[in-house]
Amino acid sequence: MVEFDDSFRQHLRELFVWRRDVRRFRTDPLPAGAIDRLIETACLSPSVGLSQPWRFVVVDDVARRRAIIDDFTACNAEALNCYSGDRAARYAALKLSGLGQAPGHLAVFADKASDIGHGLGRATMPETIEYSVVAAITAMWLAARAESIGIGWVSILNPDRIHAILDVPHSWKFISYLCIGYPEIECDQPELEQAKWEHRRGAEEFTLRR
Numbered sequence: 001m002v003e004f005d006d007s008f009r010q011h012l013r014e015l016f017v018w019r020r021d022v023r024r025f026r027t028d029p030l031p032a033g034a035i036d037r038l039i040e041t042a043c044l045s046p047s048v049g050l051s052q053p054w055r056f057v058v059v060d061d062v063a064r065r066r067a068i069i070d071d072f073t074a075c076n077a078e079a080l081n082c083y084s085g086d087r088a089a090r091y092a093a094l095k096l097s098g099l100g101q102a103p104g105h106l107a108v109f110a111d112k113a114s115d116i117g118h119g120l121g122r123a124t125m126p127e128t129i130e131y132s133v134v135a136a137i138t139a140m141w142l143a144a145r146a147e148s149i150g151i152g153w154v155s156i157l158n159p160d161r162i163h164a165i166l167d168v169p170h171s172w173k174f175i176s177y178l179c180i181g182y183p184e185i186e187c188d189q190p191e192l193e194q195a196k197w198e199h200r201r202g203a204e205e206f207t208l209r210r
């Protein structure tokens with residue numbers, strides 16, 4: 001049996017504490033095979049019925065990247081319109097993607113039509129397909145940090161537009177667009193907390209006992 005000792009647990013805890021959503025990337029390239037390695041790790045994640053519904057699209061094409069950035073710019077401008085006054089000013093000052101600098105771009109989809117897993121576990125909860133993909137992204141996020149690689153999740157995008165830009169099958173639901181690269185800085189505090197947009201709360205605020 002594989003056992004993990006206290007020292008490993010301590011390190012693992014530090015990995016959780018020091019994982020960040022990264023928006024400020026150095027432009028130096030990732031080592032060869034880094035994104036493939038992260039995808040391999042993600043594929044070890046739990047999935048409903050062992051369906052492995054994650055689908056990854058490595059986006060290297062310059063024109064497609066440009067189109068994604070344009071979509072982000074449009075969606076972010078729309079999002080800004082939802083705020084007013086001081087909150088709007090603070091939203092406008094946030095950096096909410098590293099799309100322009102990150103050397104790696106990875107889009108992640110959930111295949112809603114896949115037969116893998118034979119439907120087990122999703123008859124009453126079909127959304128468990130999407131949950132499984134998010135679980136894989138979380139694993140990848142942590143695995144990346146263990147290699148000092150940062151990941152930034154970008155959701156300020158129009159899913160239909162992303163579909164068209166990347167020309168993927170209709171049954172694939174857009175889940176996430178990930179910027180991947182080496183972070184400019186390391187920090188144990190979320191950037192949105194540093195910017196005083198929101199603060200991180202403790203577990204007791206989210207836990208009921210019945």
Ligand SMILES: Cc1cc2c(cc1C)N(C[C@H](O)[C@H](O)[C@H](O)COP(=O)(O)O)c1[nH]c(=O)[nH]c(=O)c1N2
Nearest residue numbers: 019020021023095096097153154155156190191192
């Ligand atoms: C589903 C989802 C979607 C998004 C995010 C996360 C997740 C889980 N986050 C990152 C988010 O802001 C960040 O995780 C929190 O602020 C906490 O910071 P750390 O991840 O702990 O650094 C994020 N960040 C950002 O700058 N632009 C974005 O569009 C998004 N979208």
